[in-house]
Amino acid sequence: MSMLQITDLSVTFGGLHALKDLQFEVDEGEIVSVIGPNGAGKTTFFNMISGMVTPTAGDIVFEGESLLGLDPSQVTERGIARTFQNVRLFANMTILENVMVAQHCRTDQRVFGALFQTQAFKAEEDAIRKYGEEVLSFFGSRLVGYRLDQPASVLSYANRRRLEIARAMATRPRLLLLDEPVAGMNPRESAELTELIGRLRSEWGFTIVMIEHDMSVVRDVSDRVVVLDHGETIAQGPYSQVANDPKVIEAYLGRPVGSEQTDEEVRP
C-alpha cells in the first residue's frame, strides 16, 4: 500500500483545467521529483495535497485516509508539510520562533498553562525550543548560533530556503513537499542541498516529493520522476528513462518545425 495515493484528480479554475485526471502515488521512503514546464500545474498539485485548493474531482488518500475536505492545518497534522516556491517565512519573527511556531499542531498547551505557568507548560516550551534547535542544527552552522534570535528577514536567500525546509521539518511530517528547494541557489549551494535532501530521507526518515527545475538535482536525488504538462502526467519512471522520452523533450523544447501535426492543440 503506497503512502500517498492520488486517483483521477482534477481541478478547474473557471474553464481552465489546471489538472486533469491525475494519477500519482508515492511509496514510503521514496524521493519523487515532479517536473514540467511552467504552467504545467505542479504548484497547484502541491496546493491540492496540502489542502489549500480543493479538487473538483478525484481523491487524495494519505496513509489509508482521504485528505479531501481537510483544512491545510489538518493536513499538516496528518503528517504532510510543505515549503513554498516564493519563500514565505514569518519574516519578522526570529529564526528560532519560525521553527517553534511550526510545532503548533504537535503541542497542546493553551491559555491555562500559559497563565499559570504550569509544569507541563514549561516542559513543553523547553521541548519546543530544543526540537527547534535540533532541526536548525541539521543545516550545520548556517542557521544556529548568534542567528537564532535574529529576525528571519536578515537571512540570505539561500538560508531563507534552508529555514523554510527547517520549518517544514519542525512540523514533524512523514511526507515532505519541497517546492523548488534549490531555485535561485548557485551550483555549489544546490549540490550541498541535494546532499541534504538525501539525508532528510536517510536520517530523518521523510518521504519526499519535490518540484524542481534544476535537472542535475533531479538526476542526483530522485528515485522516480513524474512529468506534468498541461495538467496531465505525460511520463514517469527513473530519470534516465524520462529524460529520453520524446514526449518530455517535446513538452520542454517544443516540436521541431515541419514535423507531423497530429496533436489537436496545434490545429487552428
Add this chain to the structure above:
Amino acid sequence: MTATSENLSMVETPGVAWRKQIRFALIGALSSAFIALAGMPVGLDGRSIIQPVLSMGFLSLLWVPFVLATIAGSEVVLEGMTARTRDSKDLLAGGIVGLGSAGGLVLLMVLIQNFNLRDPLVNWSPQLLNLLSFNRSLAVGGLLWVLLGLILGVFGGAMHVLPKKLCSRIRTVVLSVFAVSVLETFLTDLLEGFRLEVLTDFVYYKRGGLEVGGALLVAALALLIPLLVGTRIRDVKKQVVDLPAEERKRVNLILLAVSAALLLVLPFFLGKIANELLANVGLFVLLALGLNVVVGLAGILDLGYVAFFAVGGYTTAVLTSPNSPGFSPELPWPIALIVVVVLTGIVGLFIGAPVIRMRGDYLAIVTLGFGEIIRLLFLSDWLSGWFGGAQGITNIPGVDVGIGTVKGTDPRSVFLLVLVFCAIAIYVSWRLENSRLGRAWMAIREDEDVAEAMGVNTTNTKLMAFVVGAVLASFSGAIFSAKVGSIFPTSFLMLVSIIILVVVIVGGMGNIAGVIVGALVLIGVLGGPKQPGLLQEFSQFKLLIYGALLVWMMLKRPEGLVPNVRRTRELHQDEFLQDAWLKGEIDTGDQEELS
C-alpha cells in the same frame, strides 16, 4: 563596490534647501490660519500657562513658527556623509519659515477686518481679531506677529546652529515648564497629599497657570537637576546592564516590586480629581490592552471593539442593579463579574465566528458594523424591557469589597480596583504573548496562509484572540458600570472604538508599556470620549488633536511612542536591514565557506 566608506565621507550634505524652507513657510501660514479659525486661540485663552504672560490660546499659535522652522532645518545625514557646518544662513532659513507662519495670521487679520464670513466659519469673529491684534490696532498687531514669527523662526533655525547640548537643555526647560503647567491639577493634588500647599501656592496662580516666579523656579530646577544627577543615572543604568543575567533579573524584580508598591500607595496621596482621572486612564488601559491582543498581536483590525465593553457594562448593570427592568438578580459584583466574563467571552465567539473568515478591509468594516449593532440593540425598543432602551439602567450599586464599597463617589477606591485589574490584564497579555498561542498569533499576523499551512488552526487561534480581547474589555465594562452607577447606550458610541484604537496605535502596537503610555498621554492629558483629561479646555479640540497626532504618527513614527521591536522592524524594514548590514550582522550567504 566602487564607493567605499572612505571616499563617501568626503561627501557633505548640500546647503540650505531654500525651496523646502518656502514650502514650510506656506505650511506654517496655512497651519496658523487653520488653528486660528478652528477657534483654538479664543477657546483656550482662558487657560494660562504662565500667568499673565502666556496663555494656552497664544501657545497654540506660537509653537507653529518655532517647530516648523526646526523641522524645516533638519537634514538627513546618510551613513558615510558628514553633516555640513551650520551658519547664519540657517538662521535666515528659520526666519523665513517664521515670517511665513506670521504672514498667514496677518493676512487672516486683514481678511477678518474687511470681509464677513461668519456664516460658514464660526470663529471668523471680532473677538478673534481682537485677540490676534493684542487688543490694539491691526497695524500694531500685525507688526507684533511679524516680529514674533521672525524671532521664533530664527530661534527654531538656531536649534541646528547652537551646540547640541545647549539645545537639549533649552528643550528640557521649555518642556518642563509646559508639563508642570499642564499637570497642574495632578501636581497640586499630589503636593497637597504631602501637605506641601506652600509650594503649590508659590508655583501656581490661584486660577490656573504658573506664576512667573513659579515658572522661573521650574526652569531653574529643569536646568539644575540634569546637571546634578544626569551622569549618575546613566552610570547606575550601565552598572545594572553590566551585571550578570541572574543579578540583573533580581534588580529588575526589585524595581518592579518597588514601582508596584508606589503605585498602590499613590492613590492615598492623591485627591479626588487626580484619582478620578487616573481611574479613567486605567479603564482605557484595560480596553487598550485587550485591543492590543486583537490588533497588535493577532493582526485583526477590529473597529467595533466597544461592543465588548458595552456587553460587559450592560451585563454587570443587569445582574447587579435593583432597577434593571427585565431581570434583576441583584448579584454582588464579584459573582456578577464571573458571569460577565463568561458571557462576554461567548459574545466574542459569536461575533468572531462570522467575522474571522474575512480579512483586511472587509473585516474592519464588518467589525465596525457589529460594534454599532450591539449598541443599537441596547438602545432598541425591542430589548428595552431588558436594557431600558435610551433610559438605560440606573442605580447600579458599587463593588462591596468587605472593608468598603468601591463606587464612583470615591474615585480612590475605583482607581485601586482598576489598578488590580490592569495588573491582571498586563500579566495575561505578557504571558500569552510569550506562549504557543502568542507565537501562533504573530504567525497569523505575518502571513495567514502560511500559518495555516504550518499547522496553525487559524480559525480557532483568531477566535481565541477575539475572546481574550473581549474578556479584557468586559473587565473594563464591569468596573465602568459600577463606577458610574448608571449605564446608557450613548456611552458606547463608535467613537470609543476609534479612540481605543488610536491609543493603541499612538502608544505602540503590540507593546504593553506602549499601550499604557498611549492611554496616559491621550486619555490622561487630552481626555477620553466623555471623560475630561488634564487639559479640560481642550475637550472641544480633542478629536482634531487626535487626528493630527494620528497623521503625524503614521508619517513619522508609525511604530508608536514606545515601539515594539518587531513592529519597528516591520515598518522600517529597509533601514533595519541597512543597519544590520553596516554592523556586519546581516547574513551574506556563504561567507563562512569563502573565508
